[in-house]
Amino acid sequence: MRRFILLLILVGLTGCGHVLSEQARSRIDSDVNLAEVRADPEAYRGKTLLLGGVIMGLDNEREGSVLEITPWRLDRWGEPIDLDDGSERILVESDRLLDPARFLTGRLITFTADVRGQQIRSDNYGVRRYPVFHLQREYLWDTPFRTMIHPGPNRYAPTYVGPDAKPHGNPYDPGYYDAYPYTPYDFRPGQF
Template identity: 45%
Template sequence: MTLTRHLKVQIFFVIMLLTACMHPISEEAREQVVPKTTFAMVSENPSAFLNQQLLLGGVIVAAENIDEGTVLEIIEWRLNRWGEPAYLEDDVRRFLVKSRQFLDPTIYEPGVLVTLAGVVLGQETRLLDEHDYTYPVFELNEIYPWESPFRYGIHRVYGPDYPYYVGRRGDSNRNPYDSSYSIYPYTQYWYSPSVYQSRE
């Protein structure tokens, strides 16, 4: 009986490990990605990369439903090896994603982390804090919203792939489990993806 229970526990952890290692974007969509084209390159000159597909990640800061579908405004986060948005770059950059299908606003709402595959459409200039801001624009192919970062942590650790709580001065929205920490900027999550800049 003990052996059977032990075997069940082992099987459970193997399944959990395999599930955690699965990429949120389908293999078919990832095969269409142009690996040498980066978001930074597209951000500088979108017209030079028209119709190329990229794998992108970030946090939604605005969602607009229109007659033709939905437009998401996203702050770019660099993905880790598992396809999880894990690194907020120093030069915070935004982009627009246009979906031909309606995206449920209760799922794709501001603060939600997403991983997506999108095709470069061009650029669009909008007002951002009373200033003109030019956004790279992508057509949505596939998207995955994260209910929460799939790896958790409370205390800071020294490694590129570990999340931790981040406190903000003067923030009244405190973590109920530890009053010295609060929600990570831009997101809804108590435990944030890491913001280390080291490359994998």
């Protein structure tokens, strides 16, 4: 009986571990945080950080990929839980081409990355200075958002689908889940 209880405890403890391996986390410089890197990226070049957040964009280039990420604070298991106070976006470069079907805009990610410096980019809102990181290890979280659930002017807008929602057999089925958030397109097929 004691062995059985010990086995249950061990199985329970393994389910409460960090999403990234011990080997990936062993390289992290815990005395450096993102706010310090934002203030002076060149001073922390080569340091490794544990970061996470929301993917805002992915650019695949000839040499690899670049992720644009809005950083979030992480819990002790590495899950992004809420917006970081600085909330300015960061760039994360990868030597490999990242699959746009996996690295979707709006998906949560936890990763380790080395500081590479900074990059200045201009967009419609002006000129921005981005801290640049080099991706080492990553973990993509399952997303509760789905697209193409509701017909209407913006079918690609993400819609929250809770864990207790009834699954649809067809991803293009416009049936409404009766879950948050409310949408004006809450009719079911054959209703009209």
